[in-house]
Amino acid sequence: xxxxxxxxxxxxxxxxxxxxxxxxxxxxxxxxxxxxxxxxxxxxxxxxxxxxxxxxxxxxxxxxxxxxxxxxxxxxxxxxxxxxxxxxxxxxxxxxxxxxxxxxxxxxxxxxxxxxxxxxxxxxxxxxxxxxxxxxxxxxxxxxxxxxxxxxxxxxxxxxxxxxxxxxxxxxxxxxxxxxxxxxxxxxxxxxxxxxxxxxxxxxxxxxxxxxxxxxxxxxxxxxxxxxxxxxxxxxxxxxxxxxxxxxxxxxxxxxxxxxxxxxxxxxxxxxxxxxxxxxxxxxxxxxxxxxxxxxxxxxxxxxxxxxxxxxxxxxxxxxxxxxxxxxxxxxxxxxxxxxxxxxxxxxxxxxxxxxxxxxxxxxxxxxxxxxxxxxxxxxxxxxxxxxxxxxxxxxxxxxxxxxxxxxxxxxxxxxxxxxxxxxxxxxxxxxxxxxxxxxxxxxxxxxxxxxxxxxxxxxxxxxxxxxxxxxxxxxxxxxxxxxxxxxxxxxxxxxxxxxxxxxxxxxxxxxxxxxxxxxxxxxxxxxxxxxxxxxxxxxxxxxxxxxxxx
Amino acid sequence: xxxxxxxxxxxxxxxxxxxxxxxxxxxxxxxxxxxxxxxxxxxxxxxxxxxxxxxxxxxxxxxxxxxxxxxxxxxxxxxxxxxxxxxxxxxxxxxxxxxxxxxxxxxxxxxxxxxxxxxxxxxxxxxxxxxxxxxxxxxxxxxxxxxxxxxxxxxxxxxxxx
Numbered sequence: 001x002x003x004x005x006x007x008x009x010x011x012x013x014x015x016x017x018x019x020x021x022x023x024x025x026x027x028x029x030x031x032x033x034x035x036x037x038x039x040x041x042x043x044x045x046x047x048x049x050x051x052x053x054x055x056x057x058x059x060x061x062x063x064x065x066x067x068x069x070x071x072x073x074x075x076x077x078x079x080x081x082x083x084x085x086x087x088x089x090x091x092x093x094x095x096x097x098x099x100x101x102x103x104x105x106x107x108x109x110x111x112x113x114x115x116x117x118x119x120x121x122x123x124x125x126x127x128x129x130x131x132x133x134x135x136x137x138x139x140x141x142x143x144x145x146x147x148x149x150x151x152x153x154x155x156x157x158x159x160x161x162x163x164x165x166x167x168x169x170x171x172x173x174x175x176x177x178x179x180x181x182x183x184x185x186x187x188x189x190x191x192x193x194x195x196x197x198x199x200x201x202x203x204x205x206x207x208x209x210x211x212x213x214x215x216x217x218x219x220x221x222x223x224x225x226x227x228x229x230x231x232x233x234x235x236x237x238x239x240x241x242x243x244x245x246x247x248x249x250x251x252x253x254x255x256x257x258x259x260x261x262x263x264x265x266x267x268x269x270x271x272x273x274x275x276x277x278x279x280x281x282x283x284x285x286x287x288x289x290x291x292x293x294x295x296x297x298x299x300x301x302x303x304x305x306x307x308x309x310x311x312x313x314x315x316x317x318x319x320x321x322x323x324x325x326x327x328x329x330x331x332x333x334x335x336x337x338x339x340x341x342x343x344x345x346x347x348x349x350x351x352x353x354x355x356x357x358x359x360x361x362x363x364x365x366x367x368x369x370x371x372x373x374x375x376x377x378x379x380x381x382x383x384x385x386x387x388x389x390x391x392x393x394x395x396x397x398x399x400x401x402x403x404x405x406x407x408x409x410x411x412x413x414x415x416x417x418x419x420x421x422x423x424x425x426x427x428x429x430x431x432x433x434x435x436x437x438x439x440x441x442x443x444x445x446x447x448x449x450x451x452x453x454x455x456x457x458x459x460x461x462x463x464x465x466x467x468x469x470x471x472x473x474x475x476x477x478x479x480x481x482x483x484x485x486x487x488x489x490x491x492x493x494x495x496x497x498x499x500x501x502x503x504x505x506x507x508x509x510x511x512x513x514x515x516x517x518x519x520x521x522x523x524x525x526x527x528x529x530x531x532x533x534x535x536x537x538x539x540x541x542x543x544x545x546x547x548x549x550x551x
Numbered sequence: 552x553x554x555x556x557x558x559x560x561x562x563x564x565x566x567x568x569x570x571x572x573x574x575x576x577x578x579x580x581x582x583x584x585x586x587x588x589x590x591x592x593x594x595x596x597x598x599x600x601x602x603x604x605x606x607x608x609x610x611x612x613x614x615x616x617x618x619x620x621x622x623x624x625x626x627x628x629x630x631x632x633x634x635x636x637x638x639x640x641x642x643x644x645x646x647x648x649x650x651x652x653x654x655x656x657x658x659x660x661x662x663x664x665x666x667x668x669x670x671x672x673x674x675x676x677x678x679x680x681x682x683x684x685x686x687x688x689x690x691x692x693x694x695x696x697x698x699x700x701x702x703x704x705x706x707x708x709x710x711x712x713x
Contacts, residue, residue: 027684030696064684212640215681250587250624251680253694289587291622294678308582310621369642369683376684407641441683443641457644461678467621 004054005148008073008137017052018095019073021136025060025219026254027376033057033068039087047091059135059223063123064376066106071118071136078118079104109373109395123374126393128355130363131216131339132379135223140258143265146226152271154345155230158237159279162345167238168194171341173349175361180206180297180334181412181438182514183360183427189331192321194239196329203232203244204325204332206302210249210294211410212461213441216365217335219377221248221255224339225262229285231338233272234345235331236283244285245306245325250292260287294411294465298513299332301467312469313513334439336365356382360426368394370443371401387421390444401446405529409438411458411465412518414525415451434525436518450547451530452537456484458522466515473516476507480523490550492538497527567592568600572607579610582618586625595626623677631666631673633712635691640679642686647700651687652676654702658709671712 007013008021022028022037037055044050061069066080072090077100079090089101105114106121115121118136129135138145146152158167172187193201205228209217221228232244248256263285266272274282288306295301296311303325305311324330340362344352353361360382366389369375373395380389386406390396397403405415414435416423423429427437445454459481468474480503483496504520511517527534536542541550571588575581585608589600596619605615619625635655639648656662659672666673682688685698697708 026682026696027698030682030685030688030698064682067684209681210678212644212679213642213683214679215683218681251677251693289583291583291587292624292677293622305583306580308580308584308618310618312621367683369686370645375642375686410641441641443645443683445645449645454641454645457641465678 002148005137005145010074010076012074015052016054017049019054019056020070020090021056021058021061021073022070023059023061023068024057024140025064025067025222025377026215027060027064028067028069029254031067033082035084036068036070036082036087039084040091043087043091047096049091049095053091053095056139058138059140060219060377061136062127062132062377063374065374066376072100075100075116076118077116078106078121080106123378123393123395126384126388127379128363128381129379130343130352130355131220131227131336131365132223132377133343134227135219138224140223140225141261143226143262143269143271146224150346151226151342152230154342155233155237155271156277157345158234159277159281164194164238164240167234167345170349171238171344174344174352175349175356175359176337176340176344176352177360177427178333179336179340179364179439181409181436183437186333186337189321189333190235190238192319193329193331196322198322198327198329199240200243200328201239201241202325202328202330203235203239203241204303204306204320204330205232205244205246205338206297206299206332206334207246207248207252207255208290208297208302209252209335209439210297210465211412211439211441213367213369213407213410213443214439215367216377216440218252218255220335220339220365221252222258225255225259226266227339227342228259228335229262229266229272231333231341232285233276233283234341235333235338237281239329239331241331242282242284244283245288246285247288247290247296247302247306249290256287256289263287293467294461295467295513295515298515300513302332303330310467312467313515315512336440357424357426359428364425364437364440366440366442368442368444370407371397371446371449372444373398382426383424385422385424386416389425389442390421394444397444397446401448404445404447404449405451407435407443407445407454407522408441409436409518409521410441411461412436412514412521413438413441414521415445415454415529416525417529434521434528436521448545448547450488450543450545451526451533452484452543453488453545453547455523455526456481456488459484459519462515462519466519470510470512470516472507472510473512473519476503476511477516477519479503480507480520484523487534487537488543488548488550490537490541490548492534494538496538497531497534501527564593565603568603569607572604576607577609579608579614582608582610582615583622586615586619590625595629597627597629629666629670631670633671633692634673634675635689636675636677636680636693637663637689638678638680638682638687639676640683640686642683643679643688646686648687650702651689651700651705654705655689658706672709 301313688698
């Protein structure tokens with residue numbers, strides 16, 4: 001296995017000429033990467049190379065809009081926008097003659113020469129991959145390849161060399177904060193659950209990802225499912241749990257399929273089940289399918305849904321650490337948080353804590369979309385500025401349009417205007433700007449976007465997705481929506497902005513769960529930074545972006 | 552998934568549904584799992600199936616309805632042969648969901664939530680299918696993602712689904 005993986009680290013092999021990694025993320029599947037794979041196979045077959053060249057369908061490589069993309073190892077040549085007819089050139093010119101196919105290579109904006117090697121491309125160079133450490137290197141359906149990249153070594157290490165308390169201490173020391181949104185210390189959460197009275201205990205993975213504009217969890221589940229399984233098993237040992245649940249949305253059939261397969265394989269290899277690594281530790285994982293309700297991303301609602309009930313939240317405390325699934329102590333973390341665990345154990349808390357900012361350690365995966373040149377998944381160290389993400393990694397705004405705002409954190413988040421592009425991104429700086437990190441959706445908006453209309457869009461979403469249990473959320477957001485609807489129809493009145501702000505504050509202070517408490521954020525942040533647009537709509541019946549039809 | 556309309560098929564469906572229920576018999580916590588698979592089998596969740604499920608898991612029919620109506624994924628009415636789900640996530644919205652919906656409505660003549668009279672299409676709006684990089688996008692039959700949509704491509708895409 002090591003031999004096989006070496007090819008992908010740039011070491012030529014005597015028996016294997018090349019590995020062609022084709023991106024099998026949702027973006028590339030939609031761009032018909034399957035047909036490219038078929039054409040490559042046919043071409044290899046025709047040239048008698050089937051034995052010497054492996055084709056592997058990987059998880060999402062990141063640059064979705066360039067899809068289908070592929071990497072040819074050992075030289076790590078990156079190809080983009082592939083069509084089935086390109087297969088012949090790749091096989092006959094590149095693999096047989098060693099000359100990369102120029103026309104299929106990536107060319108940086110404004111550059112004369114293409115950049116063949118993936119490691120030299122700006123888009124990738126600026127990134128630092130911990131969570132996505134395996135997604136361009138391995139076959140997500142191969143547990144052997146995961147193990148070949150040090151997979152399950154962290155689980156072996158905790159089971160044979162560490163006490164549960166030491167594991168929790170290590171995670172605490174790393175400074176890892178939950179990647180699902182609120183950013184609570186992961187180690188502390190584990191510590192509370194370990195100390196809570198009551199057995200059995202449970203481990204839950206939140207893979208609901210209902211945020212519009214977020215797709216990083218799916219790319220981890222589809223591209224490297226074992227990293228989530230391993231993280232959960234380590235936590236199981238640390239807190240004394242034997243059962244885990246992964247809650248995945250029904251809208252992600254490929255993630256469910258790959259994760260189920262990975263769980264089965266882990267069981268076969270004795271990495272899940274009874275007496276793991278010959279110790280007395282038992283741990284198993286079951287998948288629970290979410291049925292399409294945004295509120296189920298809220299932890300108490302998700303727990304109700306796992307129990308087969310309506311996904312309605314309940315007041316906290318008690319927190320899941322005391323009373324979670326079936327009323328038992330439960331650790332619930334997001335997919336991305338789980339994928340961080342194994343590297344922290346293997347490389348140590350100090351290594352992890354050396355990346356990022358003072359209070360936000362490590363990296364964050366963002367889903368970059370909207371009006372930006374390079375859309376897709378990127379993983380960057382905390383503390384990088386928005387400008388670096390939008391202009392250097394994202395390649396700027398298409399068609400020479402003016403940048404207007406970045407929306408982060410979905411319906412619970414806010415819009416950040418151009419004047420704050422140089423803010424280093426971490427949990428606290430985004431909070432200070434009235435936005436949140438959230439799970440990491442990042443939608444770029446240009447001058448053709450109307451900010452009042454965007455606020456209305458998010459309110460429409462929340463009204464639709466409110467579970468209806470508490471009145472501030474059920475009634476309050478509906479009233480806010482009506483006011484915004486009026487403003488965007490040209491019926492805005494003097495005092496509407498104040499009324500919106502007042503409603504927003506009341507809802508924030510009185511709603512039952514995170515969904516309601518954060519629902520007014522998109523309105524508050526657009527009022528804060530784009531108040532003049534609201535005023536133009538109300539006083540001048542004018543929409544500068546030309547989106548609203550004002551009567 | 553084709554909704555079975557003929558009487559002769561119903562016994563077969565009942566048998567298969569019994570099998571699904573058997574795995575969770577007497578366990579109310581398996582409700583969402585059973586409902587998901589029942590809908591896969593039948594195409595929607597008719598009353599007779601809900602009654603069977605309620606009895607099988609030891610729940611009241613009211614509790615089952617409570618769960619079915621809570622989640623957007625479940626449907627109480629028959630759907631068309633092909634389900635078109637237009638993504639209305641933020642990225643798609645910013646890049647033109649409105650245009651996609653308008654073109655679709657003109658092409659097949661129904662509003663979101665409706666099924667065409669010939670049962671060919673059901674149209675719905677969904678919240679983010681996670682293909683934001685390809686916005687605006689729609690997903691047909693829960694598996695075929697069509698991204699970077701332009702109005703003129705839509706008729707050709709619809710033609711692939713008879």
